[in-house]
Amino acid sequence: MTTAGISCNRIRKSFDRTEAVSELSIEFQSGQTTALVGPSGCGKSTVLRMIAGLETPDMGHIAIGHETPKQVARRGGLAMAFQDASLLPWRTLRSNIALGAELARKPVDRVDDLINLVGLDGFAEHRPAELSGGMRQRAAIARSLISEPEVLLLDEPFGAVDAITRRRLNQELPPLWRERQTTTLLVTHSVEEAVLLSDRVIVLSSRPARILADIQVDINRDCTFSPVTSPDVRAFVTQVLTALEEDE
Numbered sequence: 001m002t003t004a005g006i007s008c009n010r011i012r013k014s015f016d017r018t019e020a021v022s023e024l025s026i027e028f029q030s031g032q033t034t035a036l037v038g039p040s041g042c043g044k045s046t047v048l049r050m051i052a053g054l055e056t057p058d059m060g061h062i063a064i065g066h067e068t069p070k071q072v073a074r075r076g077g078l079a080m081a082f083q084d085a086s087l088l089p090w091r092t093l094r095s096n097i098a099l100g101a102e103l104a105r106k107p108v109d110r111v112d113d114l115i116n117l118v119g120l121d122g123f124a125e126h127r128p129a130e131l132s133g134g135m136r137q138r139a140a141i142a143r144s145l146i147s148e149p150e151v152l153l154l155d156e157p158f159g160a161v162d163a164i165t166r167r168r169l170n171q172e173l174p175p176l177w178r179e180r181q182t183t184t185l186l187v188t189h190s191v192e193e194a195v196l197l198s199d200r201v202i203v204l205s206s207r208p209a210r211i212l213a214d215i216q217v218d219i220n221r222d223c224t225f226s227p228v229t230s231p232d233v234r235a236f237v238t239q240v241l242t243a244l245e246e247d248e
Contacts, residue, residue, distance in 0.1 A: 004065030004072070004150050004183060005030040006051060011060035013046055020046045022208035023060065031181035033174065035194035037240060038204030038212075044187045047209065048153050051185065052080050064151055072151065076104025079149035083156040085140035087128040094124040097143045104147035114142040117176060134165035141173050145180075152177050152184045158193070170196055191244075195219070195236045203243040213243035 006028040013021040020043040028034050036044045049055040051062055053069035064072045072078045079100065087096045094111055101108045115124055118138040128136055137158060144152060158166045174197050177184050188194050194201045195217055203213040219232045 004067075004077075006151065006183060006185070007061075007063045008047070008051070009061045009063075011047075011050060011057040011062060013043070013050060013055060013058055019208040021050075021057075022210065024209055024211070025060075026202065026211065028183060028185060029200075030183050032199045033178065033184040033186060033197060034200045034202060035186045035188055035198035036202050036204060037188060037191060037194050037244070038209065039206050039244070040189070042204050042207050043209035044204060045155050048080075048155050048185060048187050051151075052078060052153050076106050076147050077150040078153070079104075079144035079147055079151070080153040080155070081140050081144045081157045083159040085128070085133075085136040087136055087139060087143075089128050092125050092127055093120060093131065093139050096128070096139055097146055100143035100146040104149075106147050108146075110146055114146055118142045119172065132165075133162070134169060137165075137169060138173070141169075141176070145176055145182075148180060150183060152182045154184065154186045156187055156189065159189070166193075191237050191240045192233075194240065195233055201236070201240055203240055212246060213240070215239055215243070 008024060008026045010023045010025050011021060012023050024047065036047065038044055046055060050057055051069055053073050062069055069078065091099065094115065097114060098108045098111050112124065115121060118141060120135060120138055123131065123135065141157065158169050170193055186194065186197060198217055201215045201217055202211060204210065205212050215236065217236050219230060219236065
């Protein structure tokens with residue numbers, strides 16, 4: 001699959017008199033997973049929403065490859081998943097996942113494969129009310145992946161589930177978009193999650209957002225022991241935390 005990089009050139013966004021993002025310039029490399037971390041209200045989600053085409057910058061320019069975000073979204077090349085799984089309660093799990101392909105005007109022929117991949121085999125005909133929070137979040141990720149997007153935007157996708165489920169989802173779901181070399185952006189408040197899931201971590205300052213640190217994460221994700229205990233992981237977590245503390 002051909003993926004595209006993302007270019008944000010001096011983007012700026014205000015809401016009423018509150019400046020959320022101030023002339024931010026950043027490049028996201030094709031096929032990489034990049035995490036955005038920073039204090040609450042610093043503009044992380046606003047950046048993500050501008051890249052998704054859900055918000056328009058007051059100034060500056062965003063390009064995905066040679067297209068605008070709205071052009072990419074219109075042809076089904078962009079998908080987004082939020083903290084709230086937002087599954088339609090009257091649809092079955094299978095039908096909710098298929099909706100991702102339907103909205104992108106792409107073939108609905110991989111639903112059962114994705115259901116198996118996210119560990120929901122046997123629940124295809126269940127409705128959201130019959131599923132746990134973790135299961136609903138798996139379904140939401142599957143829905144975002146079924147259209148095989150070039151760009152995947154994740155806004156606290158695991159924030160609403162318990163710690164044990166969150167850690168399991170952290171381990172099981174990222175390989176799905178890594179294998180497809182999807183350009184992925186992740187907003188998270190968890191520094192550990194950012195390091196474990198990403199090739200790169202961007203640390204943002206308090207509002208209005210500016211870049212405090214740009215950290216390339218080089219860890220062994222194929223190790224047989226828990227990566228959380230890895231000295232390399234702990235070192236990168238400390239590096240991110242140090243950058244965040246410098247903003248206080």
